[in-house]
Amino acid sequence: QVQLVESGGGLVQAGDSLRLSCAHSGLTFSGNAMGWFRQAPGKGREFVAAITWSGVFTSYADSVKGRFTISRDNAENTVYLQMNSLKAEDTAVYYCARSKGRSQSSRIDEYDYWGQGTQVTVSS
Numbered sequence: 001q002v003q004l005v006e007s008g009g010g011l012v013q014a015g016d017s018l019r020l021s022c023a024h025s026g027l028t029f030s031g032n033a034m035g036w037f038r039q040a041p042g043k044g045r046e047f048v049a050a051i052t053w054s055g056v057f058t059s060y061a062d063s064v065k066g067r068f069t070i071s072r073d074n075a076e077n078t079v080y081l082q083m084n085s086l087k088a089e090d091t092a093v094y095y096c097a098r099s100k101g102r103s104q105s106s107r108i109d110e111y112d113y114w115g116q117g118t119q120v121t122v123s124s
Contacts (some may be wrong), residue, residue: 002116004024004098007118017084018120035051035099036049036094037096038093049104050104057105063089064090067086069084079096083120090120
């Protein structure tokens with residue numbers, strides 16, 4: 001059974017930080033890039049960040065560049081998203097997903113397995 005379980009969301013104030021975690025199991029993730037996406041109320045799901053298997057290469061949406069950092073611990077089967085200087089517009093449900101391939105793609109259709117999401121709410 002494939003599982004990706006996000007955690008770490010919550011209610012914070014603008015300017016605060018949060019660290020999201022995504023623990024995955026039940027499927028080989030060796031060589032696969034991983035990504036974080038988010039979906040705000042009434043909006044479509046959008047790319048946030050992605051990271052290759054090695055962790056050497058990352059990519060970010062312009063809206064989070066310089067504030068968010070994606071990382072992974074392959075020994076622990078966990079992917080992280082460190083979010084600093086949070087803004088009200090970062091409020092969304094955050095999802096982690098496994099990429100079908102090795103590159104840190106921003107395309108939703110490049111990802112095949114998804115977690116259930118964790119809510120992040122930033123009050124201004």
